Amino acid sequence: MSDHWHRDLDRPDLRHVRPEEMTGDTAQTGGMTRREAISGATVGSSSIWMGQTHVAPSTSSGDHHHGATETAIYVISGNPVFVFGKDGAEVRLETSPGDYVFVPPWTPHREENPGTEEAVVVIARGSQEGVVVNLPSLFD
Structure with missing residues (x-):
């Protein structure tokens, strides 16, 4: 066939990553677990x-x-x-399911889970790698 769906072009195939195929083989931070689905490596x-x-x-x-x-x-x-510092003070963004949060480049922060159930979020980054720079505690 000659339409744009069926031509034999030199392009990559779509990839499907199931939850059980995600890997923990990515940068980690104490107190949380990151699971990588889409990356250069996967x-x-x-x-x-x-x-x-x-x-x-x-x-x-x-x-x-x-x-x-x-x-x-x-x-x-x-x-x-989500906790970060601004003008020498601690700022706390309290979230609920369905909320979105944007973290600008180089912004030190941490995640807290004060609740009684596991907190799970989906993360997307403008990099093919899970860039994480762990820091000494900001607010001690």
Whole structure:
């Protein structure tokens, strides 16, 4: 056939990643678990990283940032709190399922889960790698 759906072009195939195929073989931060789904390593992406983060109940992650990459977060379950500093004060973004959070490049932050259920979020980054720079505690 000669339409745009059936031509034999030199292009990659779509990739399907099931939950059980996600890997923990990515950068990690204490107090949370990242699971990588879409990356250069898993599907050959060249400009996006996507996965999940799980934070157990009554747990706080370590402080970190994501280098030069932008990060978009979508809350699936739980009520994670995203904490960062502004003008010398701690700022807390309290979220619910369905909320989105944007983390600009180089912005130190941490995730907290004050709830009684695991908090799960989907993360997308403008990089084919899961860039994570762990930091000493910001607010001690």
